[in-house]
Amino acid sequence: MFKALADPVRLRLLSLVASHEGGEACVCDISPTFDLSQPTISHHLKVLRSAGLLDCERRGTWVYYWIVPAAAQRLSTVLDVATPGSTAGLVTS
Template sequence: MSKPRLPLTVTGVCDPGPLVRQPLTAADAEDLAGVFKALSDPVRLRLLSAIAARAGQEACVCDVSDGLEVSQPTISHHLKVLREAGVLTSERRASWVYYRVVPAALRRLSDVLAAEAGLGVTA
């Protein structure tokens, strides 16, 4: 025969500390998740880095594909994902497409990560 179950008694009360800032809203988290998802691919990170490393944080598509072991259509797909995530913009010049980093988008990610890490953000 099994022992009868005794009701659980709470010996302590959870005492959460005060909020020092507002947590992310559902909408902000959804938006940021899309950007982080776009950046979660190693090829996309390398493409972003290759563009950011250029003067003016801008590069022609022909300049960023060197050293990547993927096809040109795959590179185009990855650049499209980064563009749709708002991390890059693009501009057609004659027969080439130039990509540029969107500093405000990266700053937003940096600010969110700094806040989550408890670091003061300075502007």
């Protein structure tokens, strides 16, 4: 997951999908945000799908993407920063 998110374009794509109205976004909604070709954006979305971060569905000629809830939860757990005196985010044995 982190390898997929290491690219700034993919991180931005994930953020755009997550913040889009209804929690899902069409490629046609995302593409104008970037100075990239549609095939390049589709490639980045495919990488995010392969990493298990996004899922999608074709509706007519467009593909709609949304964040996989379990993946978002895993990222949240891993990125949970421990507060002083807390063991949140730490693995103990």
